[in-house]
Amino acid sequence: MAMAMAMAMGVENKQVLLKGYVDTIPKESDMEVKVTQTQLNPPNLKGSAAILLKNLYLSCDPYMRGRMRDFHGSYIPPFVPAQPLEGFGVSQVVDSDHPDFKAGDYVTGMTGWEQYTLVSPTRAQQLRKIHLDDDIPLSYHLGLLGMPGFTAYAGLFEVCCPKKGEYVFVSAASGAVGQLVGQLAKLHGCYVVGSAGSNHKVDLLKNKLGFDDAFNYKDDPNLTAALKRYFPQGIDIYFDNVGGDMLDAALGNMRIFGRIAACGMVSLNSLSDPQTMHNLYNLIPKRIKIQGFLQSDYLDSFPRFLEHVTTYYKQGKIVYIEDMNEGLESAPSALVGLFSGKNIGKQVIRVAHQ
Template sequence: MAGEVAVRNKQVILRDYVSGFPKESDMYVTTDTTVSLKVPAETRNAVLLKNLYLSCDPMMQFLIRNNPQQKMRKYVYCTPGSPIRGYGVSQVVDSSHPEYKQGDLVWGLTTWEEYSLITDIVPETALVKIHHTDVPLSYYTGLLGMAGKTAYAGFFEVCPPKKGDKVLVSAASGAVGQLLGQFAKLAGCYVVGSAGSKEKVDLLKNKLGFDEAFNYKEENDLEAALKRYFPEGIDVYFEHVGGKLFDAVLLNMKEHGRIAVCGMISQYNLPEPEPLKNLFQIALKRLNIHGFTHRDYDHIVPKYYEFVLPYIREGKIVYVEDIVEGLENGPAALVGLFTGRNFGKQVVAVAPPRP
C-alpha cells in the first residue's frame, strides 16, 4: 500500500509454558518481525499501539502456564511463540476503532513488544483513555492503573475503614501494598506492614508513613511478631502473601475482623500449596473473609481518580517505582518479582511518547 511504513518490532516471546517459578529462559527477546505503522484496511475496530511502559505483575505468572484450572480469562492467556501479555501504557499510532484516534494515550491490556496491534477490544479488555497528563505516565501501570484500583477497592469497598482500626498489610512495599498503607493512614488507622528486607521496612516507616513495619524473613515466630505489633488484635488484614503469614494472622485477628484477599504470591509456584492449620479461627472469631480481583471494580475508576489525584498533586500520596529501561530487560524484571528483587512497583520503560 502506498505510504505504508514498516519497522522492526522488538518482542518478548514466551518460549514455552512455565513450570515452577518463572525463569528468564522461559522467554526470549527478538527483533525478527516487522510491523506496519498502519492498521490493515480490512481490519475494523482495531488500534495500533506504541507501547511506552509495561507493568510487571505477579498475576502474569498465571498467564504463562498451561493449567486449565488456573487459567485467567482466555482473552489474556499467552501461548508459546507469541508475545507475553500484560498491562501497559501506550500511545495510539493508528486506529480503525471509532473510540480511539491517533495520538491518544491509553492504559490497559497490551503485548510485550514495541508495537501492538489490538484487534480484540471488548468491554473486558477495553483500553482506558488517559486524560490526566500532569502526573507521570508510568503511574498508569500502577498507582492510576490496576494496582491503584485494587488498593482502593480493597480498602474502601471490601473492608470499609473505621477510624482507629488496626490494619496489617502484607507485601506492603509492593504496587498495591504501599497504597493500602497510605489510604489507611489517611482514614485515621494504625498501620503495620510486612516486607522482605531491611531496606523495604525502612521505606515503609520513613517514606510511606506506616506506623510500624517488620521483615518477615527475620521473624522465627510470626505469631509472636504479630502479637508484638497488635497486642489487642488485628481489625483488618490485606492478604497478598498466604502461607505461614496468613496462618499466623488468623490467630491474631480480633473477633469480627475483616480480611481482603487479592493475592497469595508465596503459593503461586509451589508444587503443593502450604497447608493452613488455623482455619477454625474463622468460625471462632466470626471473621469476614472476602476474595476479590480488580476486575470486580472497573466501575469505580472515575471515583478513584476523583479521590486520589488531588492527593498526588499535593504530594500527600507517595508512589515508589522500580523502573528498568528497555524491553530486553523485561524478562529479568518480571522474574525478579518472585524473589523480591524489585523495590516498589516494577515497571519496564519501552519508549517515550511521541510529541
C-alpha cells in the same frame, strides 16, 4: 517520500515471547526476546475497527505468573507459547480505524509485550484514554492510577470496609498494591503495620510511606509471635498479598469480626504447593470474614478511586514508589525479579520515550 517508504516497508518490532508453560517460579530462560517487523500503516486496518499502538510503558505484575501455566480454571486465560506475553501498558495510538480513538491519543489497557501491538476491536473497547497531566507521570497509570492502585482501593474500601481507629496489617507492603493500601488506611484514620522482605523496604515503609510500623518478615521465624508483638490488641483488617505462612499467622492474631482481603498468593511456588494452615479454626469463634476479590469486580467505583487518589497525590498526601527498568530486553529479568523481592515499589518497563 522517505517516511512513506519506511512506513510501507515496516519497522523493527521487538517482542518478549513465552517459550513454553512453566509451573514453578519463572526464569529468564523461560522467555526470549525476538525481533520482527511491523507496518505503521497496515493496509488491513481499514474497515477493521482495530488500533495500532506504540507501547511506551509495560507493567510487571505477579498475576502474570499464573498465565505462564497451562491452567484454564483461572479468571484469565494462559499465555500462548511462542507468542508475545500480554500485560497492562501505557501506549500511544499510531493508527486507528476505531471511532473512539485517533492517532496521537494516549491510552492504557491490555497490550502485548512488544514495541507495537495491533489491538482487535474487542480489546480496543477495554482501553481507557489518558488525559495528560504535567503533575502525574504517565507511567503512574500502570500503578498508582492503574490496576494495582485500584486493587488497593477496592480491596480496602469495598472488601474490608475500614473504620477509623482500626488495626490494619499489610503484607508485601512496599509493593505496587501494598504501599497504597497502607497510605489509604492511614488517611482513613487506621493504625497500619506492614511487612516486607528487606530492612531497606522496612525503612521506606516507616519513613517515606508513613506506616506506623513495619518489620522484615525474614528476620522473624515465628510470624504468629511477630504479629502479636506488633498488634497486642489484635488485627481488624489483614490485606493479604502473599498467602501461606503469613496468612496463617494473621489468622492467629485476628480480632472478633476481623476482615481479610485475599489479594494475592505470591508465596505459592506452584499450584501443587502444600499449604498447611493451623489457625483456620479462628474463622469460627472470631467470626472472621475472608474474601478473595478481583479489582474488576468493582469497576463502578473506578471513577471515584481516580478522583480521590489523584487529589491525594496532588495534595502531597500520597507518595508512590516506582521501579523503572529501561528497554524491552530487560522485561524478562524484571518479571522474574518480582518473585524474589528484587523490585522496590511498582515494577515498570520503559519501552520507548513519549
